[in-house]
Amino acid sequence: MSDAQTPPATADELRAAILERYDGLSKRLQQIARYVLDEPNELALETLAVIAERSGVQPSAIVRFAKSFGFDGASQMQRLFRDGLLSGHAALGYSERVRNFSRAVDNSAASGGAELLSEFVEGNTIALQNLPQTVSDSDLTTAVKLVEAAEAVFVVGVRRAFPIAAYLAYSLQQAGKRTIFVDGVAGLARQQVGMVRPGDLLLAVSYQPYAEETVHAVEAAAARGAKVLSISDSLVSPIAKPATVTLQVRESEIRAFRSLSASMCLAQALVIGFAFENSRREDAKGRRRKA
Amino acid sequence: MSDAQTPPATADELRAAILERYDGLSKRLQQIARYVLDEPNELALETLAVIAERSGVQPSAIVRFAKSFGFDGASQMQRLFRDGLLSGHAALGYSERVRNFSRAVDNSAASGGAELLSEFVEGNTIALQNLPQTVSDSDLTTAVKLVEAAEAVFVVGVRRAFPIAAYLAYSLQQAGKRTIFVDGVAGLARQQVGMVRPGDLLLAVSYQPYAEETVHAVEAAAARGAKVLSISDSLVSPIAKPATVTLQVRESEIRAFRSLSASMCLAQALVIGFAFENSRREDAKGRRRKA
DNA sequence: TTGTGAACGGAAATTTTGTTCCATAGAACG
DNA sequence: CGTTCTATGGAACAAAATTTCCGTTCACAA
Incomplete structure (x- = not known):
């Protein structure tokens, strides 16, 4: 040995x-x-026996090989490759996958409807990375601090921004924040925004061309002395x-349609950032009470 | 037996x-x-024991399962998936990758509240790639063909799935499809679903734990003879x-919160796939008229 | 040529893994 | 309410795989 x-x-x-x-090996x-x-x-x-046969060596030689690279045995070496395979196909691989993506970027698919999905995957991946x-x-x-500090959070976003706003409203509420979703049902958007007070936060989402309702909501909230967080x-x-x-x-813009995945990702990061901080603070409060 | x-x-x-x-199984x-x-x-x-533990059953149950599908034993069933994995992953240029191997810059995610965003970017990137x-x-x-063929598209999705459903409803409508968003405003969800007719399509979005309203909508639509497309x-x-x-x-699941970016990406691919096909068909129609 | 050390192949031993069997719990049925 | 039949969990068993061990071969040097 x-x-x-x-x-x-x-x-x-x-x-x-x-x-x-390699050169120093027998x-x-x-x-x-190889x-x-x-x-x-x-x-x-495959099992050791199969590998041994395919590569034309003895099982014991493979064990020796593995040991010479510091493993306890061949099984431990196999696990490495199994894990790699797993992460390649499932949602567990971290470092390696990220590097691989750059290779996939440059095959500019020109085709019809068939490779649409991969085109989207690529585009959104890039948007995420940016x-x-x-x-x-x-x-x-x-x-996150703005959200934390707010008395109540008003969320507004229409048309293309609506899904993002809806997600923010839903999940902020889940996270225990007092949240009002300015959804404009029954044409009450202005009235809802009229409830904003200093100490509140308006969370506005809008993209070009900026919807009039959202712009108005931002201006109204600012005028009323509330903080405004825009996406x-x-x-x-x-x-x-x-x-x-x-x-x-x-x-990203794919076939003239702008995407939303990156916004979604940002929204999640924001909410969970808040949820995280919030639960930490709650913990701290609880502990103080006990003491 | x-x-x-x-x-x-x-x-x-x-x-x-x-x-x-599936329905006939114990x-x-x-x-x-599942x-x-x-x-x-x-x-x-993985080995039977590991699989058994992960899925919360006994090894013997897995063997029984395999046998009930006509295999001699669980190993034979495993072989199926192994072969699939092999052929699916085989065509990658490994020797090439090895040559290109560059020193891995391990950015070991050092948590805290600050690097939250990159954590999300990474997780969602992986989900997209998968x-x-x-x-x-x-x-x-x-x-896409289902959407094309439908007389009208009903879209349903609540809670976590709501943003995705909202996006689908909004952008399908933009793309010129007759779309009804079953949004449940004023408690009218059931009535809205009641309007579904054969020839229509219900587009349902739901994740675990599956919302009752959505499940009901799917069943109702199916019962009424409409097609159903589920995400x-x-x-x-x-x-x-x-x-x-x-x-x-x-x-992907980050800090115990499941994400939505991949669903968003899929939804977009679906809608734009439809928009693309649709405009092509319109073009063809227009040309025919001119001739 | 012969002695020495490392590498190798093959078989034995051990560990791990897969399968079978049986007692029991639970559901369906009379 | 009791009987029967099926599904289940667990342990015992069998099979297969991996690892160890040891006699032999090969390369190199004296």
Whole structure:
């Protein structure tokens, strides 16, 4: 035996280690190394006996190979590849997947309706990746604090922005915030906005072309001395100018239709950021009472 | 023992068989069926004991399940999924990737409240990337055709699914489709669904725990002879079973909150797929008239 | 050529995994 | 209310896989 290193933690780490040590390996071990690099799938799901036969070596040689790379046995090495396979197909892979996405970006699909979905996946992925560039962590933190500090939160958004507003209203309420959704049912939008008081927060969502109702709501709320948090596509939009804080989202545009996934993501981050802070504060309060 | 059928030959065949027989299965067997449909990867890679623990049943129950579908044992069933995994993932250039291997910059997510946004971006990116795995192009094409063929489209979705439903209703209408949004304002949901006729389509969105109103709407529409298109998180959910077509979305889960970005993306792809087809047809019609 | 050390192959041993069996709980039916 | 039949959980069993061990081979140096 020649080594008691720590084993690689990911499939890629192992690949790197193999490449590095390849020349120093014995003939048989090189043979196995090649197989490991070329057929990671088989390595992941076949049994040692099958792998041994396919690669033309003995099972024991594979065990030796694994041990020489710091594993306890071949099974431990297999687990690495199994996990990789799992994450490739399911929702568990983190670091590796993110890197892979850049490769998928440049196949500009020109086709008809068939590859529509992947086109959308790509576009929205890019929009998501860009989100942190227009919304800084400190912006988000400020926004969360605004929500926290508010007596009540009024949410407004119509047309294309309506789903986002609806989500915000629904989930803020779930999170225990006093929330009024200015939904305009029965034409009561103006009256609902009229209830806004200083200490409240108006959370407005709107994109170009900015809906009149939303713009009006922002102006009215500002005039009444309430804070305004805007989610919009421009920092100089009519709902951004009077706002206390604006979170800017640049959505992707696919076949002339603008998307919403990035806004959705931002909305979630905002709500859960609030929920998180809120429960922490509740905890603290509870503990203080006990003491 | 009750069956000596021939076992399914592919994973898809098995899925179809499960869907067909699902209602006739016992509670435990349904539980396993769900797991088999929802987590095919784990079924492929993990051992029986692990699968049993994850799905909350006994190993023997899994063997029984496999046998009831005509397999000799659970291993034979696993082989199906393993083969599927192998062929699906085989065509990737591994040696190429190894050569391109660059030092991984491990940004180990250091939580706190600040990096919340990037955490969300990452999670939703993964969910997006996985979307094509649960929704095939042909599924989407079929769904688009359903929308096209419908006399009118009724859209229903409440609570968490509401934003998605609202988006679908809004943008389908924009695209020129006769659309009725079953929004339940004034408690009129049932009456609205009562207007559904054969030739119409009900587009239902619901996730666990499935809202009663939505389930009822699906059943009512199906009973009235209309087609049903479901967007859900499982193929055996209450709104998936009576549906003509189901699009399955697996959302990412961040800090115990399930996301919506992937559903949003799917909804957009659906609507725009329809808009595209529709405008093409309109064009054709126009040209015919001129000639 | 011969001695020495490392690598290898194959079989035995061990561990892990899958399957079967049976007692029991629960539902359906008379 | 009791009987019967089915489904279930758990433990015992069987099969298969992995790991260890050891005799042999090969390469290299003296």
